[in-house]
Amino acid sequence: MKNRIVGKLFLLTTGLCLFIILAIFIGQTLFFERFYAEKKVDQLTEAIASFRQEYLNINEEDRLRQLEQDFYQEHNAWIVVLDENGNIKGTEDYFIELNRAFIFTDTSERKYVEDDPIHIPIYYLINQEELLDQEDILNEYPTVEVQGFKKENAIYPIQLFWRSDETIDNFFDRQGSYSYTLWENKQLLQEAKELDDDNSLSIYGHVKDIHIPDVTYSILSNPILIDKLKEFQVDLLFNKNVETEIQDFEQDSIQYKVLVNPAKNSNGETIYFYTMASLQPVNEAVQMIKEYYIYIVLFVVALVLLAAFYYSKGIARPLLRINDATKRMTNLDFTERITVQSKDEIGELSNNINFLSTTLQSYIDQLRQDVDKERQLEQTRKDFIAGVSHELKTPLSIMKSCMAILQDGVATDKKDHYFSAMENEVNRMDRLIEDMLELAKYESGTYKIEMNAFFIDELIRSVYNQLSLKVIDQQVDVNLNLHSVEVIANQDRVEQVITNFLSNAIQHTPDKGKIIVTTLSEEDKVKITVENEGSHIEEEQLEKIWDRFYQGGKTQRSKQGTGLGLAISKHILKLHHVPFGVINTKQGVCFYFYLNKK
Numbered sequence: 001m002k003n004r005i006v007g008k009l010f011l012l013t014t015g016l017c018l019f020i021i022l023a024i025f026i027g028q029t030l031f032f033e034r035f036y037a038e039k040k041v042d043q044l045t046e047a048i049a050s051f052r053q054e055y056l057n058i059n060e061e062d063r064l065r066q067l068e069q070d071f072y073q074e075h076n077a078w079i080v081v082l083d084e085n086g087n088i089k090g091t092e093d094y095f096i097e098l099n100r101a102f103i104f105t106d107t108s109e110r111k112y113v114e115d116d117p118i119h120i121p122i123y124y125l126i127n128q129e130e131l132l133d134q135e136d137i138l139n140e141y142p143t144v145e146v147q148g149f150k151k152e153n154a155i156y157p158i159q160l161f162w163r164s165d166e167t168i169d170n171f172f173d174r175q176g177s178y179s180y181t182l183w184e185n186k187q188l189l190q191e192a193k194e195l196d197d198d199n200s201l202s203i204y205g206h207v208k209d210i211h212i213p214d215v216t217y218s219i220l221s222n223p224i225l226i227d228k229l230k231e232f233q234v235d236l237l238f239n240k241n242v243e244t245e246i247q248d249f250e251q252d253s254i255q256y257k258v259l260v261n262p263a264k265n266s267n268g269e270t271i272y273f274y275t276m277a278s279l280q281p282v283n284e285a286v287q288m289i290k291e292y293y294i295y296i297v298l299f300v301v302a303l304v305l306l307a308a309f310y311y312s313k314g315i316a317r318p319l320l321r322i323n324d325a326t327k328r329m330t331n332l333d334f335t336e337r338i339t340v341q342s343k344d345e346i347g348e349l350s351n352n353i354n355f356l357s358t359t360l361q362s363y364i365d366q367l368r369q370d371v372d373k374e375r376q377l378e379q380t381r382k383d384f385i386a387g388v389s390h391e392l393k394t395p396l397s398i399m400k401s402c403m404a405i406l407q408d409g410v411a412t413d414k415k416d417h418y419f420s421a422m423e424n425e426v427n428r429m430d431r432l433i434e435d436m437l438e439l440a441k442y443e444s445g446t447y448k449i450e451m452n453a454f455f456i457d458e459l460i461r462s463v464y465n466q467l468s469l470k471v472i473d474q475q476v477d478v479n480l481n482l483h484s485v486e487v488i489a490n491q492d493r494v495e496q497v498i499t500n501f502l503s504n505a506i507q508h509t510p511d512k513g514k515i516i517v518t519t520l521s522e523e524d525k526v527k528i529t530v531e532n533e534g535s536h537i538e539e540e541q542l543e544k545i546w547d548r549f550y551q552g553g554k555t556q557r558s559k560q561g562t563g564l565g566l567a568i569s570k571h572i573l574k575l576h577h578v579p580f581g582v583i584n585t586k587q588g589v590c591f592y593f594y595l596n597k598k
Contacts, residue, residue: 036292044077044257051071064089064090078275079274080273081272082229082273082274083272087121088220093212094121094220097119098119098120098205101118101203102204104201104202118203120160121157124157124229125157142207144161144204145160145162145203146203147160149200151237156237157185158185187230187234190234224276242262244260244261255279258275318350321338322338322353325353338350338354396425397470399422401473405418453598454486455487456482456494463498476506478515479515481517483520486598488595493575494595497572497593504566505591508588509533513534513588514532515533522594530592534589537582537584537589546567546569546570579593580593
């Protein structure tokens, strides 16, 4: 029985009201956090822009710290100004002063500095509160070692060790015998393993003084912020991609936002405004929820208006879908399906149109398959013609050489031999044409290869004898390291592969160069390699050289040939279902393939 449209309208009305209530609930529970975070970021972005403007107009260190404190109190977020190397601005008075120091680099240079004190910045090694607690340790262990590196005349400490030796010489002579680390920059330590040794250094000296700011600097006492600043400095120092977009991280179940804004100071130097904010404060959340409810009210009003509009168009919507589907059908697009599942008259009409569309689409798909098959056959014909023209070059060249020798009257006593060689090449060309026809059948998906047993070493020697004139002409040395192994394959097709590989090797080997043809027995297979001296093939072209007509890298390889030889070899080896490939070696290039043993 067909459903009444009036009944459907009643159900839709009830469902929409429930949807509105559900939407309000979901909005409050799921989307408020995102709204709060985006609002926080927008406020911070405006505040950072204002802070940057004020900072660029001041030159006093105390004023900078006051700006940072005001920023934190007003926006509940930390902001730090960093130089181009990630050092905190305004911390020039936070360091350890060493005297009577040795500077030892990994280049075995040892320099003794007696009069000039060395300043070691320590705000990334230990926070200010911990330093005040451990200040007495340096009075007990006045001799320290600082491991770090130097970049652009600045020292970046990684680890600080101490001993109680009375003299610096004793300390230097016994370096490595201590087992205590006083402070370390863990983030920088992880990256220092890949550091250039020329920049690494060790400093051994006596602690003359520890310089600590008179007023507690809250930023230097925040371990979470300091750790993030260390990570940012590592990215800068080691030329990594510095993330300037908004970053999120979580620590101790608290979500944080990090904003990095690069800028230029009055001297044209790059500086960074590094801001970190917590999304935890309750008072901000309460204020945000008030603003959020405003958007909720507006959303509900808009939803009611949309609902009224929907019901005015609801009955006509299925008809609009049907109209859209029929328009697509006029453009021969039958993929669109009408999703009306009702059992009324509109549902029946939708099902009939879907059935008509499916039927027409099946006929079109069949027609496309026929067209694609015809194109494939046409392409196979073209490839066959190109392949035949390429493969006939080698036998024709051999016949031409024999004819030239006979015409010039050279080696008249071997006349019968050269006539026999030409007869063999004519027969081989005849077989080659038949083989190319079979290869074309393979590319069309109908070719079946026949296997037989033969000795691979005898076949390789036969190919070598056929190409001996070419070897002499190219003045190359061919070494055959062959083992008598009987294989199962199509002998004619394998002969074609070996001929292609060896011809390429002869062609690309420099005068007086060497070619090595080897057979290696590996369990149930035998590996055949043809390695020639000469230029390497570019890495990105090792896979492409098997493509038809591909002659990439002409600066390294020969410009001769049409590029079909290796493509035909690839098809033959795929018919045998064996691995094959090409690699660069120290001497040149090595082509290889496998065959199954009998």
